Amino acid sequence: MVDAGAVVDLLKDARERRTAPLILELDLTDGLIDGPPADPVSAVISMRRAHLRDVLGGLRKGRSDPRVKALVVRIGGNRIGLAVAQELRAAVQAFRDAGKLTVAWAESFGETGRGTVPYYLATAFERIYLQPSGDLALTGVALEEPFFNEALEKAGITPRFAKRHEYKTAANTFMERSYTPEHREMSDRIVSSIGEQLVAGVAAGRGLPEDRVRELIDRAPLLGPEALEAGLVDRLAYRDEVYAEVRAAAGAEARLRYVARYNRAQGVSKRIPRPQQDVIALIQGHGQIRLGRSGRSLLPGQSASIGSDTIAAAFRAAAGDDKVKAIVFRIDSPGGSYVASDTIWREVILAREAGKPVVVSMGNVAASGGYFVAAPADTIVAQPGTLTGSIGVVFGKPVVGDLLDRLGIGxxxxxxxxxxxxxxxxxxxxxxxxxxxxxxxxxxxDDFVGKVAEGRGLSPERVHDLARGRVWTGADAHERGLVDELGGLSYAVELARKKAGLAADAPVRSYPRVSPLDRLRPAESSDDRTAASARVDAWGPLTGVATRLGLPSGGPLLLPGSWEIR
Known part of the structure; x- marks a missing residue:
């Protein structure tokens, strides 16, 4: 027998879901996914993590939705890079400018760890709450770079590397015992540029003089009460108290909704392009650049890779699609293989020759090979905190003959x-x-410099002055003509629409487009879209063994070390 009361309650709940005020919610403690999963397994693993595009889209839609009253975001950990934090700051500021309440809260901004970038992100919000037991580790920016030359010498290993030129520092890690003058100059400038951006952002967000922010950074880490007294947070409160205040401001009937779910639920018909509708193609490259297909390790902590076959196929598909009017190429990569980078470079050129404007959007890092593939684009867009440039090359090997002798190995x-x-x-x-x-x-x-000169409209001599392996922040690269515009992925899409003469809400379609069924069927030829679908790598920490077996790893256009600012 049907329970009439239950049916009424269900209908009432469904109606309220469509009409009730909304509080958008976001948890950043596990970071964001910037780019599509490389394979079905990765898609399942990452199902519970928010995607950057969904977050940006949800905040954009929420600005003009009268049902949306507020945004509450949990910030913590150290999982967001500086450039992505700057993209989120811009989106939150636009949400605030639309008259919506924005609240950031954290159990701690760095419990015995770094909290500068998470707090910098929080300062874009109208209110900042910190748990009473939490700390504020607004301790600034530092680079630590090890030098193994003496240790290698003691072990009987002789590093044999050469580079072009003095700022290409990958070899320094093995060849030197401390900073060279050029290495020191580059590292100091990177830290200074990022520090200037962080200080300016915190000062503007909290209404404090920049000198005062610098004083507080030098005092940090700060206890919760010290942060409150300094005006860096608005209240010490637990989660329940934070949410009670947000609900009081939004209305007792307001419902919580994750930003990503809200974005997917809004205007589904608008997001799916109609068969005859013109679109912007989005091609995403994340990880080291290598020959072959893109891939992702199944093991925790192992990053994705950019395969030249996969990215080249995506560009060919987009260039050959009459409905694609422009291409946005999102790059988050320290580089890698020169030959693979050159393969991708060629496809960017061919896409432009086919009449498709190409706009590059740089993520946290787009350097060395990551800059090589960006160079021919119509427009390069980066965040001030993006690490880019590193136009140079390094090659060599460790010689272990003495070590074998010491070990008695013939x-x-x-x-x-x-x-x-x-x-x-x-x-x-x-x-x-x-x-x-x-x-x-x-x-x-010479090839790298020449292609940058051609793509950026600079003389080879000027590019050489800016190159020599030097890493720049996006802000400094913009001043020197290596980057055209400062902004994030949303801004790059906006530029692409304008270049293509499309409406401001023209849909964006990800490439390559391969369905689960496509992945199961064998490819008919190298032009088949399934031929370059991404693969799963299970080598993880056995990458060295995989390389000995013939699998490519890294390359001469690889930025050394870990360069994400968090």
Missing amino acids: LGSAEHGAHARMYAPTRDFTDEEWSRVNTFLDRVY
Whole structure:
């Protein structure tokens, strides 16, 4: 027997879901996914994490939705890079400007750890709440860069590397015992540029003089009451108290809704392009650049990779689609393989020749090979805190012959060809091999500089002055013409629409477009969209073994170390 009362309650609940005021909610403690999962397994693993595009889209739609009254965001941990934080700050500010309440809260901004970037993000909000037991580790910015030369020498390992040029510091990690003057100059400027951005953002967000913010940074980490007294937070409160205040402001009948779910629920018909509708193609590249297909490890902590086959296929598909009027290429990469980067570079050129404007949106890092593939775009957009440039090249190997001797390990060899063991780590380069190494480095560097000069409309001499392996922040790169505009992914999409002459709400379609069924069927040819679908890598920490087995890892256009500012 049907319970009439239950049916009425269900109908009432459904109506309230459509009409009740909304409080948008976002949890950033697990970070955001910037880009689509590389494969079905990654898609399942990341189902509970918010995607940057969904968050930006939800905040944009919420600005003009009268049902949306407020935004409450949990900020903590250290999972958001500086450039993404700056993109979120801009989105939150636009949400505030529409008259909506914005609240950031955290159990702690760095419990015995770094909290500068999370707090910098929080200062874009109207109100900041901190749990009474929490701290504010607004401790500034630092770079720590190890030098292993002496340790390698003690171990009997001789590093043999060459580079182009003095700011390309990957080799310094192994060749030097401390900073070279150029390395010191570059690192100091990166830290200064990022520090200037953080101070300015906190000062503007909290209504404090910049000198006062610098004083507080030098005093930090601050206890909760100290942060409250300094005006860095508005109240010390627990989650229930924070949400009670937000509900009081939004109305007792207001419902909570995650920003990403709200975005997906809003205007589904608008998000799915009609068959004859013109669109913007979005191609996303995240991770090290390598030959072959893009992929992602199943093991925690292992990043995705940008496969030249996958990205090239995406560009070919977008360039050949009459409904695609412009392309946005999102890059978050420290670089990698020169040859793979060149393959992608060529497809960007071909897309432009096919009449498709290409706008690059740089994420947290787009340097070395990540800049190489961006260079030919119509417009390069980066955040002030993006790390980019590193126009240079490095190559070499560790020579472990002395180590083997110390361990009492003999080594026999048989070879056919004067340079058959050129890349073997068991012996040094010969003079003739060093000559070939330097020829390779000169060829790659000159090609890199020439392509940047062509793409950016600069002379090779000017590019060389800016290059030499030097890493720039997005703000400094913009001043020097390596970046055209400052902004995030949303701004890049806006520029692409304008270049294509499309409406401001023209849909965005991700490329390559491969359905689950497509992944299961064999490709008919190399032009088939399934031929370059992403793969799962399970090597994880066994990457070195995988490389010995012939799988590519890294490359001469790779930015050394971990460069994400958090």
